[in-house]
Amino acid sequence: xxxxxDVFQAIADPTRRAILMLxxxxxxxxxxxxxxxxxxxxxxxxxxxILTECELLKQEQAGREIYYHINAKKMKEVxxxxxPFRQMWDDRFNKLEAIMKNYKPEK
Amino acid sequence: MERKTKVNAEDGKQELVITRxxxxxxxxxxxxYVTPEIVEQWMGTKVxxxxxxxxxxxxxxxxGPKGNFAFVMSGVIHDFVTNQKITRTFEMENTxxxxxxxxxxxxxxxxxxxxxxxxxxxKSVALRDQILQLPFVQGIxxxxxxxxxxxxxxK
Numbered sequence: 001x002x003x004x005x006d007v008f009q010a011i012a013d014p015t016r017r018a019i020l021m022l023x024x025x026x027x028x029x030x031x032x033x034x035x036x037x038x039x040x041x042x043x044x045x046x047x048x049x050i051l052t053e054c055e056l057l058k059q060e061q062a063g064r065e066i067y068y069h070i071n072a073k074k075m076k077e078v079x080x081x082x083x084p085f086r087q088m089w090d091d092r093f094n095k096l097e098a099i100m101k102n103y104k105p106e107k
Numbered sequence: 108m109e110r111k112t113k114v115n116a117e118d119g120k121q122e123l124v125i126t127r128x129x130x131x132x133x134x135x136x137x138x139x140y141v142t143p144e145i146v147e148q149w150m151g152t153k154v155x156x157x158x159x160x161x162x163x164x165x166x167x168x169x170x171g172p173k174g175n176f177a178f179v180m181s182g183v184i185h186d187f188v189t190n191q192k193i194t195r196t197f198e199m200e201n202t203x204x205x206x207x208x209x210x211x212x213x214x215x216x217x218x219x220x221x222x223x224x225x226x227x228x229x230k231s232v233a234l235r236d237q238i239l240q241l242p243f244v245q246g247i248x249x250x251x252x253x254x255x256x257x258x259x260x261x262k
Binding site: 006007009082085086089090092093094095096097099100101103105 | 112114145223
């Protein structure tokens with residue numbers, strides 16, 4: 001039931017990345033987060049649960065409300081690990097695209 | 108803003124997947140992979156050999172920022188289907204890193220758009236993680252300022 005979650009799987013999902021970006025701007029409750037998405041509320045809850053389990057998000061109790069906020073330390077670990085590699089390919093592919101824009105398709 | 112190139116490297120797995128969507132028809136994306144002069148420009152390497160066929164092989168050479176060391180990347184091609192896929196091995200010669208297996212898939216998205224999926228399988232989880240953390244000799248150095256030159260020349 002309680003599957004082990006890993007961060008790379010967590011950030012592979014576009015909705016979860018969007019949630020991380022949203023919460024990065026300020027801490028917010030599940031309700032406020034869900035209001036930013038067209039996705040059904042239970043789906044957003046599931047995403048929040050995954051992000052929390054892999055420690056990208058932290059929960060903080062404030063009165064009756066639970067606020068989600070970014071776990072900066074964990075986010076940095078992920079970024080440090082993969083970002084230079086991603087950047088290398090992004091640079092290459094940007095070049096490829098720029099170069100090929102000068103060619104006409106052979107049809 | 109959504110980043111165009113995505114790298115999905117799940118924890119504890121000896122593989123990773125790189126995906127990128129291009130604002131180019133798939134024919135042009137593929138052409139960039141099989142034409143030696145073009146590969147040289149975007150990979151920042153010399154192409155010593157590139158046989159675009161099943162059982163063919165390739166060899167690229169790159170040098171350090173001051174031309175002070177040469178570095179050869181090579182492999183054999185296991186499968187080759189024009190505008191669709193290339194399956195090949197990749198090896199950095201004279202390094203302690205074991206060869207890796209690469210599955211490249213080229214797809215048409217919409218008219219004028221395409222996607223490349225590069226699935227790389229490493230010998231071990233540890234090797235994948237080590238390669239991810241390498242300060243990459245193969246590209247970054249030469250990348251930026253040369254781009255504009257190349258594009259200008261083509262016009």
